[in-house]
Amino acid sequence: MGQVAIRRRGTSHAFARFIARRAILSVFVVFGVVVVTFFLSNVIPADPAALWAGPQARPEEVARIREKFHLNDPLPIRFYYYVAALVTGDLGTSIATHRPVVADLLDFLPATLELILAAMVIAIVVGIPLGVISGIRERSWVDHLVRFLAIGGVSLPAFWLAVLLELVFVNKLGWLPVEGRYTDSLAIATSFREVTGFVVLDALLQGNPSVFFDGLIHLILPAVTLAAYPVGLVARMVRAMMIEVLGENYIRTAKAYGLPARLIHYRYALKNAIGPAIVALGLSFAFSLTGAFLIENIFSWNGLGQYAWDSSLASDYPAILGVALVVAIVYVVVNLIVDIVQSVLDPRVVLAREAS
DSSP states (O other): OOHHHHHHHHHHHHHHHHHHHHHHHHHHHHHHHHHHHHHHHHTTTSSSHHHHHHHOOOOOHHHHHHHHHTTSSSSHHHHHHHHHHHHHTTBBOTTTSSHHHHHHHHHHHHHHHHHHHHHHHHHIIIIIHHHHHHHHHHHHHHHHHHHHHHHHHHHHHHHHHHHHHHHHIIIIIISSOSSSSOOHHHHHTTTOOOOSSOOHHHHTTOOOHHHHHHHHHHHHHHOOOOOOHHHHHHHHHHHHHHHHHHHHHHHHHHHTTTTOHHIIIIIIIIIOOOOOOOHHHHHHHHHHHHHHHHHHHHHHHHHHHHHHHHHTTTTOOOHHHHHHHHHHHHHHHHHHHHHHHHHOOOOOHHHHHHHH
């Protein structure tokens, strides 16, 4: 008993050290992104003060704006002011909208998160069962079909798949809408208003079934397009792990005892094969944040990607910095959560990394 307690304390200490080291490393990664994006944004061949003041501004007005935003100071001094404001949660003011960048991000980020969450739900509901079926029926026609679909999902460019789906389900069949998050006229007729920024959730909370189903219909095409990559990734990951687990001795023993195939596959095998799939889903979530940018422009989805695109066209470097910082933080946080989940599911990961 004493040795077991000592071993458990050692494992818990290793886990704490592992998480602390990952958290500290994450802070340095975010700071590195801040440094790189700040200095890159300041080499843009455009005058932020002139963009802020507008084309008809007088020279003295432009000079006043340059003084207000420390644009006359050397680059290291401007970086100091930027980091000092960043610590207080101030990301600056957008040149294009003249609003705090934080306020703009809070307005646009929910739409992107709604799209990504819908894609992750599709990845879970479709990718995991496909991987399980493919792993159970290895080398069958079902396995070949799933592998073909998985490779296609991982390999197809998102913009090409989006255009293909649009041609089929919008132009040819006329089943689905091509742009927007909901029908404006329907929202006005039913007195719908956005509260959280998640259209489907807001409609559900307000008891508005018309906008709820309309929002779901508008969500289908962009969510399916964004889900193609994680579905293929998860299906391939689960398939590989299922094949490996089904070859273990304890699975053969369970089969020898005559346990039902469903119990063996979904309770014993899938339980041990699901860990890497969870890691893949976490990494896909972070990847989808940037992958959604292009899809939002194709489907006129008014989210963070649309905001980043408009900010780039306007040379709105405070907004560009804000978007880059949000993406970096999401990447870092998701990777940290993935490491924690992976270490909880398999403590050997912690011990192996501590030993190295």
